[in-house]
Amino acid sequence: MHKMEVLLIPTSSGMMKIYVYGFHNGSAGKVYATLHQRISTSKGYNKRLAIIRAVERLHQLFTNKY
Numbered sequence: 001m002h003k004m005e006v007l008l009i010p011t012s013s014g015m016m017k018i019y020v021y022g023f024h025n026g027s028a029g030k031v032y033a034t035l036h037q038r039i040s041t042s043k044g045y046n047k048r049l050a051i052i053r054a055v056e057r058l059h060q061l062f063t064n065k066y
Helices: 045-065
Strands: 004-011 014-022 029-035 038-044
Touching: 004 038, 004 045, 014 045
Parallel strands: none
Antiparallel strands: 004 014, 014 029, 029 038
């Protein structure tokens, strides 16, 4: 059975939700970060680095408004 972790982070612009799948027993996993219906993803073997990458990509979506 696959397990999922959900991290809820309150920010000044709303609630950021981070969904973490996998990363059990050294296996790879995926991270989805959402804020205001924008989604960024990251995957890898290191959970902490994958979460950081997903949040950085989400930040880039908001700072690079065209």
